[in-house]
Amino acid sequence: MYNLEELYQEVIIDHNQRPRNFGKLDSANKTAEGYNPLCGDQITLYIEFNDTVIKEIKFYGSGCAISKASASLMTESISGKKKSEAMVIFNNFRNMITKTSESKFDPDILGDLEILKGVSNFPARIKCATLAWHTLKSMLDNNDQTVTTE
Numbered sequence: 001m002y003n004l005e006e007l008y009q010e011v012i013i014d015h016n017q018r019p020r021n022f023g024k025l026d027s028a029n030k031t032a033e034g035y036n037p038l039c040g041d042q043i044t045l046y047i048e049f050n051d052t053v054i055k056e057i058k059f060y061g062s063g064c065a066i067s068k069a070s071a072s073l074m075t076e077s078i079s080g081k082k083k084s085e086a087m088v089i090f091n092n093f094r095n096m097i098t099k100t101s102e103s104k105f106d107p108d109i110l111g112d113l114e115i116l117k118g119v120s121n122f123p124a125r126i127k128c129a130t131l132a133w134h135t136l137k138s139m140l141d142n143n144d145q146t147v148t149t150e
């Protein structure tokens with residue numbers, strides 16, 4: 001197990017066992033696949049969005065607890081948001097997780113996503129936590145290729 005704080009660990013386990021927005025979305029106007037070969041995590045994202053707003057998002061796939069919990073938390077965090085807001089959240093999340101020296105993140109923007117902060121102490125797990133986000137970014141950037149974390 002990971003040495004995360006107990007409460008955070010419980011939330012991650014909960015999201016892994018009962019992922020939110022899990023399944024296919026019939027009304028999606030875009031889908032994208034992501035793959036993390038290091039861990040074997042696979043994800044398919046379904047998004048219904050218009051020019052500015054992400055109306056609904058669902059995900060489907062299999063992977064480790066961190067990848068599933070992160071995808072579940074992501075869908076909750078960006079559903080109903082403007083695309084531009086989603087990108088701000090993505091950047092804050094990436095900064096928190098990768099802990100680069102110049103990185104900055106705003107807990108108010110991240111909300112529940114801060115639960116995953118402990119992942120930054122486990123480099124091998126960072127790609128698990130960011131897989132769903134990189135897949136999302138490629139969709140919003142209009143890139144149709146399968147995303148891989150390699």
Ligand code: ZN
Binds near residue numbers: 127
């Ligand atoms: Zn993983």
